[in-house]
Amino acid sequence: MTRRRLPYELVLPRRTFLRGLVGGTAVALALPVLEVMLHDDGTRHADGSPLPLRLMTWMWGNGCRLEHWVPKATGPDYELSPALKSLAPHKAEFSVLTGFKNPVAGRRGHHDGIAGLFSGYPFIALDPAGAPYASKFGGKSIDQQATDLIGASTMFKSLQIGVTKRHVTNQGPTLETMSHRGPGQPLPMERDPQALYDKLFGAFVPVPGTGNDTTSLRVATLDAVMKDAKRLHGLVSTTDRQRLEHHLDSLFDLQKQILAIPPQCDLPMKPGKLDYNADGSEPLAAINAVMSKLVAVAFACDLTRAVSYMFTAPSGGQQFDLLTPSQFPEFPGATDYSHADQHMVSHMVAPYEQEFIHRCAEFCMQNFATLLGELKAVPEGNATMLDNMCVLAGSDVCEGWSHSESDYPIIVAGRAGGRLKSGVGHYRSTEGASITDIGFACLKAVVPNPDALTEYGGEVEGFTGKTKTPCNVILE
Template sequence: MSATRRVLSRRALLRGAGGVALGLPFLDAMSRSASAASFPKRFIVFFTGLGTVKNAWAPRGNETSFALGEILDPLTSFKDRLLVLEGIDMESAHHGPGDPHQQGIGHALTGTELQVGDLFPYACNPNAKVGWGGGISLDQFLAKELGQTTKLGSLELGVQVQNANVSSRVSYLGPGQPVPPEDDPRVTFDRLFADLAADPESLARKRAHRRRVLDTVMGDYHALQSRLGSGDREKLHNHLGALAEIEKRLDATGTVGGSCAVPTLGDVPETYVNDNYPELARLQIDLLVMALACDLTRIASLQWASTQAGKVFTWLGQNETHHQLSHSGLNDATRAQHLINIGKWHAEQLAYLLDKLASVPEGAGTLLDNTLILWCTDIAVGQTHSRRDMPYVLAGGAGGALEMGRYLRYQGNFHNDLLVALCNAMDVDVTTFGNPDYCTGKLPGLGV
C-alpha cells in the first residue's frame, strides 16, 4: 500500500486525483524485492504524422557522446534511455499503391504494400484509389505472441484521430483489418477499469453471465459445424478459437505489482474540440501507463491525430494546420520554426510518458526499465514526402535487451529490419517481418 501512496504523491495517476489500491500483499513484497527481470516486457508505439525538420531533429556528436537537437531536447533527461536512429529507409513504402501519407502510415508498422482497392482516393489525385493496409502490424503481431495472458491483448489509443480511412490507421490485425484507436478517455477508462472498480460479488456475477453467454454460443456453433462444408468449417474453427480466447480472458484481472490502482477520471473535455488536444493527450497517457502497471495489457499504441488532419496547435501560438505547415517552402523560416515547435511539443509528451513510466516501481527498477517505446512517423520530411532517412527514436529499457543511450547513423538500411530487431528485443524470435523483399534480417547494432 505504501508503494501506491508513493506513486500517488508523485502524481503518477490521473491529475493526482488518487485511486483505490489493488495490489495484493504478496505482490507488494514482490515489487519491493524482485529484480527487473522478473517483470514482463511491454511495448508502446508512439505515432506522430507529417515527419520532422531533420536539421532540428538530428543530434550533434557521435554514437555515445551527443547532444540532442532542438526538437528532441525535451528528452535530454532521458538521454541514457534513448536510441536515436538516422539513415533508415522505409523502402517498402516506396512500392505499391497509395499516396505518400497513405503509404507511410500504412507501412510504418507492417512493412507491406497497401491493398489495391477503390476505397480511398489519393490526396494528390482523386481519380486514383487504394484499399487498406496489406499486412499485420508490429504491435498486433506482438500482441498475438505476448498478449495471451492479459485482459486486453493490446490497447489502441488516439488523440483526435477521428477519421476512418487508410491515412488514419497505423495498426492492423492483418491484410485489410485496421484496428481503430479509441479517442475518448471515458471509453478507455471503462474498458480498462470497469471490472477492477467493481465489488467482488457483482464482478463474479458479471463474469458468470458472460461465461453463460459464451457457453451457449459455443454450443450453437459446435452443433452447426457438422452441417458445413470444409471451407466454412475452417472459418468456424477460427471463430471458435477467438471465442475461446475471449473466455480465457474473463479471468485475467491483471495486477503484477503494488502500484496498480483504479484512477479517478474526473471531468473529461469534449473529444473533438481542437484546443482540448493537450488535455486529452495527458489523460490518454495516464490511462495507458496505469493499464501497463496493472498488467491489463502489455502492448499499446498512441496515435496523434491522422496524417492529413487539420490540427491547429493554437496553444503554441499557431493559426495554420500542421498539414499546411508541412507543405511550406524549405526556406520559410517562420513556418519551419512552427514545425520545429510542433515536433518539440510532441517530444515533451513523450518525456511525460517516460516520466510516468519511471514513476511506477517494479522491483529494484521501474516500469520504464521493462518497456520499449517506438516513436515513428509516416514521412521523413513534409515538403518532400520522402520515406527515406526516416526519424526513429527508441526509448525505455526494453528489459535490458537493447544498449540504450546512443545515436546511430545507418546507410539506407530497410525499416523492415528495424521491425525484426524490435520483435527480437521483445523476445519474439523472427528473422523477417513484412514483405521479405524489403527485409534483410535484424537491424544490426541495437543489442547489448
C-alpha cells in the same frame, strides 16, 4: 482458476494514483495483502523467472523538418537537435536513429510510412478504378506480432490509444490505426480518456446487485453465440470463414476477460471529460498526459504488454492551437495557423510554414517526453518500467511537404530488460538501411525467444519489406 501473479504490487506507487489524474471521483477497492514477489536482486521474480517485457509504438503525424531533427553529431555524446531538446531529461534512455529508408516507397507517402515503420509489411492498396482511394495493412502490425509472443496471458492482449480525433477516416484502415491483426483487421484506437479508463478498470468496479451469476450467464451467452458462429462457418466463403475465425477469437477473448480475476493493483481515479475545445481545437497535451498515465498503470497492473499510441494522425488535420503567430516573432505578420489542419500546412513550402511544421514536431516530442516521464516514474525492482520495455516512436513521413521516405525521424526508447543497448545516442545509417530493420530489432528486444526470430516483415503483391537483418546497433 489461479490468481495471476503481479510483480508490480509491491512496487507500484499507489499513492500517486490516489491523488487522481484530472478530476473525477476516486474508486475505492479493497486491497489484498501485498506479497513480496521479487527476487532479491530486483530484476527477476522470486522464482527466478524474468520480468515481463513490453512493446509500445508511438507515432506523430506528418513528419518533421530534418534540418531541425537530425542531430549534428553521432554517437553517445551528440547534442540534441532543436526538435529533440525537450527529451533532454531522458537522453540516456533513448536512441535517435536517422538515415533509415522505407524499402517500399513511392506508392502513397503517408500509407507507405505507417505500414513500413509499424508492421514491416507493405500496405495493400484497395483502389479499383474510380473508387476513392483506400488501403489496408499488408500484415500484422509490430505490436500485434509482439502480442502473440508476450501478451497472450494478460487481460487485454493489447491496447490501442489515440490522442487526436482529427484523423483521416476516408482512406481505409491504414491511416485510421497503427494496430492491425492482419489485412482487413484494423484494431480501433480508443481516443477518449474516460472510455479507456472504463475499458481498463470498469470491470473491476463491482456493480450493485450483481454477483457471480452475472459472470456465469455472460459466459453462457457467449457460448451460445460462439455456437452460432461455428454453425455459420461451414456455410460461407473462405474469406468469410477467416472473418468468422477472427470473430470467434474475439468472443473467446471476451470470455477470458469476464472470467479474469481483477489484478491486485490500485485503481487510479477516473479522469475528467476531455474533448474538443470550444474553438474546435483539441487539448492534445492534456489528453496525452492522462493517456500516458493510464498506459503506465495498465502496464504496472500487467493488464497488457503491448500498446500502440497515435499522438497525432498520419496525414491528419490536428490543430496546434498553441502555435499562434506570437510564437514566431522572427516572422512578423505571419499567418495564423493555430487552427489550421496540420496536413495542409505541411504542404506549404515557405519558410514560415515549414518552421511551423518543425514546431509541431517539437511539440510532439514534448508530449513524447511526458510519456517517457510516466514510464520512468514507475519503479520496477531496482530499475524503472521504461527499463523493461521498448518504445518505437516515429512518423508516417520523413518531411511532410514532399512525402519523403528516405530519412524517417525515429526514436527507440527503453532498455527492454537489458536487451537494448544504452549509450547509442545518435546513430545515422549512411548506407540507407531499412526502417524495417529497426522494427525487427524492437521485436527481438521484447520477445521471450529472440533467436527464434530469423526474419521480420513480409511481401505483399510484389512489394517487400522483409528483412533478415535487425538493426544490431541498438541490440545488446
